[in-house]
Amino acid sequence: MAETILNVEDVTLAFGGLVANRDVTLDVARGEILGLIGPNGAGKSTLFNLISGVYRPNRGRIRFEGADITALPPAERCRRGIARTFQVPRSFDSMNVLENVTVGAFARHAKAAQARAAALETLERVDLAHRADAVAGELTPPEKRRLEVARALATGPRLLLLDEVLTGLTPSEAKAGVALIRRVAAAGVTVIMVEHVMEVVMPLVDRAVVLNLGSVLAQGLPAEVVRDEAVIGAYLGERHRAA
Template sequence: MTQALLQVKDITKRYAGLIAVSHVSFDVPHGSIMGLIGPNGAGKTTCFQMIAGAVAPTEGEVFFDGRRLTGLDPEDICALGVARTFQVVRPLQDMTVLENAMVGALLRTPTMGQARDLAAATLDKVGLGPKKDIKAMHLTLPDRKMLELAKALATRPRLLLLDEVMAGLRPTEADEIIAVLRALNQEGLTIVLVEHVMRILMSIADHVAVLHHGELITQGTPDAVTQDPRVIESYLGKGAKHGH
């Protein structure tokens, strides 16, 4: 069996008396799509922040392609090939869509011309090519989400961390992003998604890990996870599995 691209080992995050994440471990194989799911406040975003280097774990370690990430700065982790999107999208409003994507592209390219070419190619992948000269402030929410994705992709990541990239979208708009993610995954990109919409993960993830109150309560295929009584209870409340 090949080594996992991402290994999360026993990570814990304590804030004073609060334990946000408690002893969470999971592996993400090369070329897979992994879903991290759970109700609001389950610790999903805190897990992401520890993987991406924005927050240091109180305990535990994170490895990317065998290299220890724990203790590295976010920009160093990005340079190694880990890109993330943020739950609240904040494009550079006065810059064009192309210029926004170029900010990510400059990590990998030595000249502005090459950054422009990489950014343009990335925008084409997410369907924003025709809007590349529009200022970001004029984009709709679905297009702002696609631009957030493009900015991350322009850093040429090997691992993409998506934090509720489909939050606030209609099902048809979410399906457009799912189609883009599938295509990227078929090109070899490994993806980890934080979501709380089960339908989205069921349609795209190979493997799902479920967090509840900061703890990993189960992980497995989407089908197996949705039939787990602990998952049904944490999502729907006690008694939900009886008579439904």
């Protein structure tokens, strides 16, 4: 069996009377691509925020590479090897592309020259090197999503959280995005991705976890999950059943 890189155990987070995640338990194997799916408001982004350290759970534990990181701040989790993107890209729009990615590279390189070199190498990996001198605020939406991925990769993660990086892309752009994610995983980075484009994500992921109303509704191989009656009823809908 593959080694577990991330363990989320009975994690619950409530905002006042609203429970965003309830008793969420899941294990992520090192090297896998895990799809986190579910309807809007299911708690997917909240779970990303818990894993990355933006929020702390009311109860439960989060372990990364065997260590309890439940109380660690985001910067320390990043230093330990967890990076993420955001649903709405958050670039430094007045800085150029290379400078944006260099910011991420400073997580593992103390010297500016080393961080810049690592950033250039990362831009090559994500096919964005030709835009290194472009001002980030002038990028197209697909380029901004790729910039988010580049900045996260520049931190040297072992676990990468991708929040809807394929949403809103044309078919050709989505195909390029899928190829990039496969290259990232092939390089040894474990990936958890939130995505709504089922036709794209299901052939890509090794395993899928479905959240609904803050709880895990189902998990397993993609082919099993999309045939689960509870998943069809809560998320995929009757049109999927007919298809």
